[in-house]
Every structure is written in C-alpha cells, then in structure tokens.
Amino acid sequence: xxxxxxxxxxxxxxxxVQFRDQTRRFLAGELTxxxxxxxxxxxxxxxxxxxxxxxxAIPYGLLSSTQLRTLAHIARTYDRGYGHFTTRQNIQFNWxxxxxxxxxxxxxxxxxxxxxxxxxNCIRNITADHLAGxxxxxxxxxxxxxxxxxxxxxxxxxxxxxxxxFKIAVTASAxxxxxxxxxxVGVRLKRGPDGEPGFEILAGGGLGRTPIIGKxxxxxxxxxxxxxxxxxxxxxxxxxxxxxxxxxARIKILVRALGVEEFTRQVEHEFEANRAFAPxxxxxxxxxxxxxxxxxxxxALGDCSPEAGSDGSGDPAHDAWLRYNTRRHKVAGYRVxxxxxKKHGEAPGDISAPQMDGLAELADRFSFGTIRSTHDQNLVLxxxxxxxxxxxxxxxxxxxxxxPNIGTLTDMICCPGLDFCGLANAGSIPIARQIHARFDxxxxxxxxxxxxxxxxxxxxxxxxxxxxxxxxLGVDKHGKEWYQITLGGSSAAPAALGEVxxxxxxxxxxxxxxxxxxxxxxxxxxxxxxxFLQTVRRIGIEPFQERVYETHHTxx
Amino acid sequence: MRRIIRRLEVVEDDVRYCGEEPAAGARTxxxxxxxxxxxxxxxxxxxxxxxxxxxxxxxxxxxxLGGLSLIVVEFPSIGEGRGFSQARLLRQRHGYTGELRARxxxxxxxLFFLAxxxxxxxxxxxxxxxxxxxxxxxxxxxxxxDGSDALxxxxxxxHPTRASG
Numbered sequence: 001x002x003x004x005x006x007x008x009x010x011x012x013x014x015x016x017v018q019f020r021d022q023t024r025r026f027l028a029g030e031l032t033x034x035x036x037x038x039x040x041x042x043x044x045x046x047x048x049x050x051x052x053x054x055x056x057a058i059p060y061g062l063l064s065s066t067q068l069r070t071l072a073h074i075a076r077t078y079d080r081g082y083g084h085f086t087t088r089q090n091i092q093f094n095w096x097x098x099x100x101x102x103x104x105x106x107x108x109x110x111x112x113x114x115x116x117x118x119x120x121n122c123i124r125n126i127t128a129d130h131l132a133g134x135x136x137x138x139x140x141x142x143x144x145x146x147x148x149x150x151x152x153x154x155x156x157x158x159x160x161x162x163x164x165x166f167k168i169a170v171t172a173s174a175x176x177x178x179x180x181x182x183x184x185v186g187v188r189l190k191r192g193p194d195g196e197p198g199f200e201i202l203a204g205g206g207l208g209r210t211p212i213i214g215k216x217x218x219x220x221x222x223x224x225x226x227x228x229x230x231x232x233x234x235x236x237x238x239x240x241x242x243x244x245x246x247x248x249a250r251i252k253i254l255v256r257a258l259g260v261e262e263f264t265r266q267v268e269h270e271f272e273a274n275r276a277f278a279p280x281x282x283x284x285x286x287x288x289x290x291x292x293x294x295x296x297x298x299x300a301l302g303d304c305s306p307e308a309g310s311d312g313s314g315d316p317a318h319d320a321w322l323r324y325n326t327r328r329h330k331v332a333g334y335r336v337x338x339x340x341x342k343k344h345g346e347a348p349g350d351i352s353a354p355q356m357d358g359l360a361e362l363a364d365r366f367s368f369g370t371i372r373s374t375h376d377q378n379l380v381l382x383x384x385x386x387x388x389x390x391x392x393x394x395x396x397x398x399x400x401x402x403x404p405n406i407g408t409l410t411d412m413i414c415c416p417g418l419d420f421c422g423l424a425n426a427g428s429i430p431i432a433r434q435i436h437a438r439f440d441x442x443x444x445x446x447x448x449x450x451x452x453x454x455x456x457x458x459x460x461x462x463x464x465x466x467x468x469x470x471x472x473l474g475v476d477k478h479g480k481e482w483y484q485i486t487l488g489g490s491s492a493a494p495a496a497l498g499e500v501x502x503x504x505x506x507x508x509x510x511x512x513x514x515x516x517x518x519x520x521x522x523x524x525x526x527x528x529x530x531x532f533l534q535t536v537r538r539i540g541i542e543p544f545q546e547r548v549y550e551t552h553h554t555x556x
Numbered sequence: 557m558r559r560i561i562r563r564l565e566v567v568e569d570d571v572r573y574c575g576e577e578p579a580a581g582a583r584t585x586x587x588x589x590x591x592x593x594x595x596x597x598x599x600x601x602x603x604x605x606x607x608x609x610x611x612x613x614x615x616x617x618x619x620x621l622g623g624l625s626l627i628v629v630e631f632p633s634i635g636e637g638r639g640f641s642q643a644r645l646l647r648q649r650h651g652y653t654g655e656l657r658a659r660x661x662x663x664x665x666x667l668f669f670l671a672x673x674x675x676x677x678x679x680x681x682x683x684x685x686x687x688x689x690x691x692x693x694x695x696x697x698x699x700x701x702d703g704s705d706a707l708x709x710x711x712x713x714x715h716p717t718r719a720s721g
Contacts, residue, residue, distance in 0.1 A: 007698045018695045022665060030683075031663065034634055039665055121635060151700045157672030158644050161637025238641050243610075277648040279702065 001062050001370060002147045002292045004112040011154070012109040015116060019043050020102035027099065042122060042160070044115030045101055046422070053420065054093045054101055055118040056108060060128035060146040060170070061089035061373040065360040068371055070111045072356035078104050083356070085341060085349040087413055087464055088167070089127050089373040090118055094420050116154060121162045121249075123153035123234075127169045129177040130374040133293060134382045136330040138172040139189045140197070144289040145226065146170050148281065149187075152227050159234045163241035164249035166234070167206075174493060179375060181205050181214045181495035182467060184251045185233060190220060197223045197286075203233060203263070204255030207461035211497050212252045215260040217267060223286065225271075228278030232271035236263070296368040296383055301333025304386045320404040320442065321393050326384075335386050337367070339379040339396060340403040340411070344436045347429040348414040349377035358399045366392050376413050376452075378406065408445040409453060409518075410436055413464055417457030417474060418481070424457035426474025426481035431455060431510050438511035448518060451532045454489070467491040469533045470514060471498040481507045487517070487544055488536045501545050516547045559686055560657070561667075562677040564693060564708060566686045569679065571605060571626065585628055588612050595620050607659075610638040614645055621652050629675070631660030640673045647674030647704040664689035668696055674704035 004012070019039070026036040040046075044055040056071070063071075071091060075083050078100050079093045086092055096104060108114055117124055126146045133141045149168060153159070159166075171178040172189040180186025186202035199221045205214025221229050233251075240258075242248045255263045271278075327336040339359065341349050351359075359379065363371050366388055367381035374380060379401075384392055396402035405411050412435065415421065417428030432455065439445060454468030458475075465471035471486035483505050486498030505513045520543050525535050536544070558569040572582045585605040586594070589612070594600045605626035606617070617624075627646065629639040639658060646652040658670045659679035667678065671693055680689065693708065 007700075010698050011696060011700075014696050014698075018665075035663055035665075035681075038635055121637075154700055155668075155696065156701055157669040157699075157703060158640045159637075160669050161635055161640060161666075163637070235641055239638055243636070243638075273649065277702075 001064060002059075002143075002289075008112070008151075009109075012112070012114045012116075015043075015114060015155075016102060016105045016109050019105060023099065023102055038120055038161075040101075041120035042117055043101070043105065044118035045098075046119060047098075051095045052098050052101065054096050054104060054115060055086065056091050056093070056113060056115045057118045057125050058090050058113075058373050059150050060126055060132070060143055061130050061375075062143065063371045063373065064111075065363045065369040065371065067111045067113055068356050068360040068363070070107060070113070072353040072360070074104055074107060075353040075356065082350055082352045084347070084416060085351065085373050085377050085379070087375050087377060087415070087462060088125055089130070089375055090125055091373070092416070094416070119165075121164050121166075122160050123156065123162075123166045123168065125167075126150050126153070127167070127178055127183075127375060129171050129173055130372045130380050131177060131327065131336060131382070132172065133295065134329050134331075134334075134336055135173055135175075135177075136328060137175055139191065140172055141290070141293050142170045142172040142178075142187075142189055143293045144286055145187065145189070145199075147292070148227070148285070148289055149230070152230070152279065158231075159238060162234070162238055163243045164246070164251075166237070166251065168230075176491070176493040176495075177375075179464075179467065179491040179495065181493060182207055182211070182464075182491065183214060185230065186214050187226075192220055192222060199223070199226060201229060201233075203267075204252040204260065205495075206250050206252040207464055207466050208250065209247060209459040209461070210250075210252065211461070211466040212256065213495050213497065214252075215255065217260065217264040224280050224282065226281050228274065228280065229267075229271055231278050232267045232274060235270050235274075236266045240266075295331070296370075298331050298334065298383070299385065301385055301387070303332050317404070318390060318393055320446070321397075321402055322389065324404045324408065324446075325402065325406045326389065329383070331383075333386055335384055335389060337381040337384050337389070337392060337396075338374070338406045339371075339381060339401045340406055341378050341401070342405055342411045343400055343403045344410070344440060345433065346400075347416075347419075348412050348432050351379075355399050355401060358395075359401065362392060362395055362399075376411065378411070404442065405445060407450045407452075408442075409439055409448060409451045409514075410445060411452070413452070413454040413468070415456050415462035417455075421457060421462075423460055424474065425459075425476035426457050426483065426507070428455050428457040428463060428472075428474060431472060431474075431483065431507070434511045435514060438515065448521070449528075449531050452490075453514070464491065465489075466497045467495060468498060469536070470517065472510065473504075475504055477504070483507065483510050483513075485513060485517075485548070487541050488533065490533055499541050501541050502549055505548075513548055517544050520544050520547045558679070558682075560677055560679045561686055561689065562655070564690060566690070571628075573607065583626070585626065588617060592616050592620060595623055608639075608642060610636055610642075612642075614642060614650065618650050621646075621650055621654075624652075624654055626655045626657060627652065628657045628659050628679070631658060631662050631666075634661045636661070640669060643670070643673040643675055644704065664692035667692040671705040671708055672699065672701070672703035676708060 025031045046053045084092045169178040169180045169183040170187045182205045188200040201218040202214035372380040414428045418424040452469045454464045455472040456463035456465040467489040473484040489498030588606045591606045657677040658675045
C-alpha cells in the first residue's frame with residue numbers, strides 16, 4: 001500500500017496544528033459557528049444529534065494492521081469502544097469530545113492517516129473497488145490512480161469551496177464494484193485503440209434526493225490527461241454549479257440542466273483552453289506510484305479448494321462461510337475473505353475495539369497485514385492462503401466476524417439513521433434489527449440467493465437505498481417513522497434506480513412487507529437460478545405491489 | 557480606517573468602493589461591468605481598479621487587463637468559492653500581473669488557498685486580527701499542486717511532480 005514520504009507526513013502534521021488552532025479559536029469565541037463549520041467539516045467533524053461525529057478517511061478503503069490498531073485505540077480512548085464503517089469506505093466515531101478531536105487527528109497522523117475532506121463542500125475520499133489488485137476481472141490495479149487523485153485533490157487551492165460535496169470513484173472492472181455510475185465523477189480504467197492506458201469518464205451521477213445515473217462525457221481519455229480533465233470538470237462545476245439552493249447544488253443538477261452534450265462541450269473547451277497550465281500525468285509518475293501497490297510476496301501454492309462451497313471438511317458451518325464469505329483470488333492457492341460486519345443484533349458496519357485489534361492480528365498472520373473496507377460496510381482480508389482458511393474462520397468466528405451472510409438479505413447497507421444522525425427522519429438501525437430478527441434462518445436466506453437491501457434514514461441516501469435490490473427509505477409522517485420501499489435498484493453496471501412500490505409502510509411492518517415481497521419472488525421465480533433482481537426486472541413491480549398492499553396488514 | 561494585508565504586510569487600505577465616502581488620495585473601485593463599458597468607450601479616465609462579483613465572467617475583461625492595476629474579487633458569503641477559479645484564471649490564462657485582492661467573508665483560514673490561487677492582497681472580515689493572521693500564510697510548508705503564490709515569496713515547496721511527473 002501507499003506509504004507516506006516526508007511531504008505527506010509534513011502536510012498531515014501541519015494540518016493537525018492548523019485544526020488545533022482553529023478549534024481553540026472557536027472555543028475561545030474568536031470564530032463564529034458559521035465560520036467554524038466549514039473548517040471542522042473539512043476535517044471530518046460533524047455536530048450530530050447527541051455528540052460530535054468524526055469521520056476518518058480510509059483512502060480507497062485500504063488499511064494497514066497498524067492503522068486498524070490505532071482506530072481501535074481511538075475507539076477505546078476517545079469514544080465508547082467502537083467505530084462504524086460507512087458506505088464510502090471510511091470509519092466514523094460517534095462520541096468524541098470536540099476539544100479532543102485535534103488529539104485524535106494527531107494520533108491518526110502518526111500512522112499516516114487523517115480526516116481531511118471526509119465532509120464539507122470539497123472533493124471527498126476517493127473510493128475504489130474493494131477487490132482491486134486481487135480480482136481476476138480487472139484491467140489493471142486502479143489504486144495507483146486513486147492515490148494520485150487523492151494527492152491532487154488534497155487541499156486543492158481552487159476546489160476546496162465547491163458548491164457542494166464532490167465524490168469520485170475509480171474502477172477497473174466491468175462489474176463495477178465501486179458504483180462509478182452513481183458518483184459525481186466516475187473513472188473507469190480503459191485501454192485505447194493501441195492498447196495505451198486511459199479512462200472512460202462519467203459525470204453527473206449521484207443519489208440523494210435526486211438520484212441520477214452518471215453519463216459518459218469522455219469515452220477515452222489518455223492517461224496523461226487525467227488530472228487536467230478532472231480540473232476542467234471541477235472548474236466548470238465550481239463556476240456554474242448552483243449555490244443558491246443546497247438541494248440543487250450537486251454536479252448532477254448542473255449536468256441535467258445544461259444537458260450532457262452542452263456540459264461536455266464546456267468541459268472539453270475548458271480542458272483545451274487550460275492545456276498549458278494543467279498538470280500532466282507522466283508515465284513515470286504512474287509507474288512510481290504503482291510500485292506501492294505491487295503484489296505482496298505470494299507463495300507458490302496450488303489451489304486446494306478451487307471452488308467455494310466445500311473443502312471436504314464435512315462441517316456445514318465452515319462450508320457455508322467458505323461459500324458466502326470468500327471470493328476467488330487471481331493468484332492460485334489464495335482466496336479473498338470477506339469479514340462480515342452484519343452480525344445479527346449489531347448495527348451494520350459497527351465494529352468494536354477488541355474486534356479491530358483481533359482483526360489486525362489476523363491480518364498480520366493471514367493476509368500480509370492489510371485490511372480493506374467495502375462500500376457495503378464489510379471488511380476484507382484479501383490475500384489469505386487457502387490452506388489457512390479453516391483456521392482463519394475459527395478465529396473470525398471467535399471474534400464474531402464470521403456470520404456467513406455476505407450477499408444475502410441480511411448483508412444490509414444501513415446509514416446511522418435517527419439513532420445518531422442530525423439529518424435523519426427515521427431510524428435505520430432498528431429496522432436492520434427487525435429484519436435480522438425476522439430472517440434469522442440462514443437456510444432460507446441461502447435459498448433466496450443474492451439480495452441487496454440498502455436502507456437510508458432520510459433522502460440524503462447515505463445508505464444508497466435507490467440502488468438496493470430492495471431499497472428502504474425512512475420518512476417522517478406527522479412525527480412518526482415510516483418507510484418507503486423501492487424495488488429493482490442496482491449499483492452493478494449497468495446501474496439502475498429502484499422503483500417505489502407504493503405508499504410507505506409503518507415501522508412495525510417493514511419486515512412483514514419484505515416477507516411479502518420475498519413470498520412473491522419465491523412464487524414467481526423462474527427456476528432456482530433466477531435471482532431476485534432478475535425476477536423483478538422480468539415481471540415488474542406490480543405482482544409485488546398487489547401482495548404488499550392486498551390487505552392492511554397488522555404487525556405479527 | 558480599514559486595514560488590509562498586502563504582500564504579507566498589514567497596511568491601510570487605499571481604495572474606496574461605490575457607496576463609500578470618497579477620501580483624498582484613495583482610488584475608487586468600480587464594478588467590473590461599469591469599468592468595462594467606460595474603458596471600451598475610452599472614458600475610463602484614470603480608473604484602474606475593478607470589483608469582480610462571483611458570477612462575473614472574465615472574458616470581457618481579458619482584453620482590457622493592461623488598463624488595470626487592481627482587481628478585487630468578492631467573496632460575499634462564507635463558502636463562496638468561485639473567486640478561487642477567477643483568480644487562478646486571471647493569473648494563469650490571462651497573465652494578469654497587477655494586484656489581485658480577495659475581499660469579503662474571509663478569515664485567516666482561507667489565506668492559504670487564496671494565496672495559492674494568486675491573490676496577493678486580502679481584505680478580510682473586520683473581526684480578523686490581521687497581525688495574527690499573517691502566520692496563516694505559513695500554515696503549510698508543502699503542497700500537492702502548482703501554486704501561483706511566488707509573488708508572496710513564502711518558500712513553500714510544491715510537489716505536483718509526484719503526481720504529474
């Protein structure tokens with residue numbers, strides 16, 4: 001992974017000094033709340049419903065075991081002993097004290113971490129495929145480009161006060177595990193006509209209250225132009241994005257208002273006009289950066305369990321874990337392990353300090369000391385020798401991190417919701433608990449196959465509900481929590497937005513509603529191989545609507 | 557008397573804006589559109605200072621930059637960011653070398669970004685302690701991007717080459 005040099009280290013250290021002084025001035029009354037807000041947000045600090053919330057950056061989801069131990073230490077020392085992984089591969093602490101945040105940032109800086117630009121109207125954490133570097137289906141590792149973009153975007157003098165937040169995702173696989181189509185800018189690695197490296201660029205995607213799928217604005221951008229083109233996009237957005245209405249300020253609204261052709265024309269014009277001044281990305285710089293992401297020293301091992309499902313152990317629990325929580329690795333003899341943060345009874349994405357410490361140790365022993373976070377709020381040990389899978393499973397099991405439910409109904413994405421967030425209209429975590437309680441029979445979940453539930457407590461859509469196969473959106477109706485259900489969304493290319501099935505349902509009825517939806521799926525499913533999403537796309541939402549609303553159901 | 561920061565020094569402001577009392581020896585800063593109209597008609601007189609609002613386009617001004625010695629870029633509210641692009645374009649694309657001033661809802665916390673974009677004078681929020689604010693120019697000794705702050709001679713090291721070769 002990337003290691004800081006003197007420059008990076010100096011920058012994060014100076015950032016801590018700067019924020020310590022800003023916090024001091026705020027507490028001393030020298031900065032108003034309005035003046036301090038953009039400053040603290042750019043250091044990841046929100047003032048939440050009950051306490052400040054600090055969001056720490058995990059660039060493109062990559063962590064060392066040392067960094068994870070520091071996060072555990074922070075959770076223990078400054079918080080209530082746990083952290084929460086977000087849908088942007090970052091981690092949040094829900095209970096730090098404002099005056100201690102500079103100390104937390106100083107602890108982070110010691111291990112090459114920071115909270116810069118995890119909030120605020122600036123370029124946010126760059127997200128990427130959590131299987132980067134180990135997926136057999138990728139063109140090349142996207143992470144060197146992510147780090148290049150991260151550096152370029154960090155404290156960018158021109159683009160630190162944008163109309164609204166700006167999110168960039170990078171992917172190198174047709175499967176698009178980074179959801180590039182629903183980002184302000186999506187960067188897809190691509191080869192040019194002569195095999196030269198480059199990118200397809202998308203713009204104007206996003207979720208929130210106006211969900212839009214991004215459009216291709218450049219079908220092939222040569223590698224040297226990457227940062228120059230991003231500057232052109234950002235400059236057009238900075239100049240023309242709306243600043244009069246918070247809810248219409250994202251780039252997607254500008255792209256829609258201008259039309260994608262006109263927006264593209266303006267970007268191309270700016271790109272050409274700025275050629276003489278824009279940064280050029282030289283091949284040598286990419287090569288230098290790529291060396292940080294070179295494959296770890298894999299041993300020459302043969303595949304001992306080439307296909308998931310069984311290693312011949314005869315232990316059904318182990319087999320289920322192998323099948324659901326591991327993925328193919330491009331190197332023979334290795335496998336990717338997904339660490340489930342979706343245990344029954346826990347808030348999705350939550351992890352305790354002892355679990356973080358335990359996992360850091362497992363990463364050191366089994367996976368070259370690195371851990372990844374995923375945009376669906378799980379963690380990954382990416383490079384595990386197959387012959388050690390059984391032992392790893394037992395140890396993960398002991399930590400409560402081996403729930404064999406990845407890709408199933410209970411592997412839900414969920415925002416913090418009303419329990420923590422100042423913006424939420426409704427709870428998310430209690431709904432996750434309700435769903436966990438109702439669907440606790442793993443065999444039933446396995447029969448259902450892959451289904452993604454994504455849940456947001458308000459229309460800001462941190463839980464990505466629009467792109468859930470089943471989306472759940474919390475709404476406030478006369479002071480009560482209600483939930484709107486959508487069907488048919490997907491983040492996998494081609495991305496799709498879910499369709500609302502009808503009036504929202506009461507809090508107690510969410511699990512029952514999902515049960516009815518699943519009942520229709522099981523009835524209508526065309527053979528065991530037809531997945532939930534395929535069935536929804538084939539038959540449309542009407543059969544589901546009929547069943548959900550056929551009688552006024554009462555809670556069981 | 558209003559005080560500003562110019563080239564790392566706290567000095568008395570020598571300009572007046574429309575609507576302010578004129579003062580002896582003080583130049584008047586005209587709104588960009590008004591100055592452009594006058595300059596195009598050959599009637600700018602001695603006026604050589606303009607005020608640029610966030611939505612003002614630079615193209616009409618570009619051909620007339622030789623007649624200006626001061627451009628004031630307005631930041632009317634906290635979080636307004638268009639002026640950063642205006643400054644960078646004026647310095648880089650349009651080659652403007654005169655005084656470039658940021659004015660408005662700005663505190664010392666924005667000075668680093670402003671300086672990097674090419675501003676060399678700063679009319680900050682009246683609440684700001686200007687002498688204390690001078691230290692903010694040196695908040696960062698390194699940067700990942702090219703900057704236009706050579707005028708201020710801060711000795712900051714730019715490291716865009718790490719990314720851009």
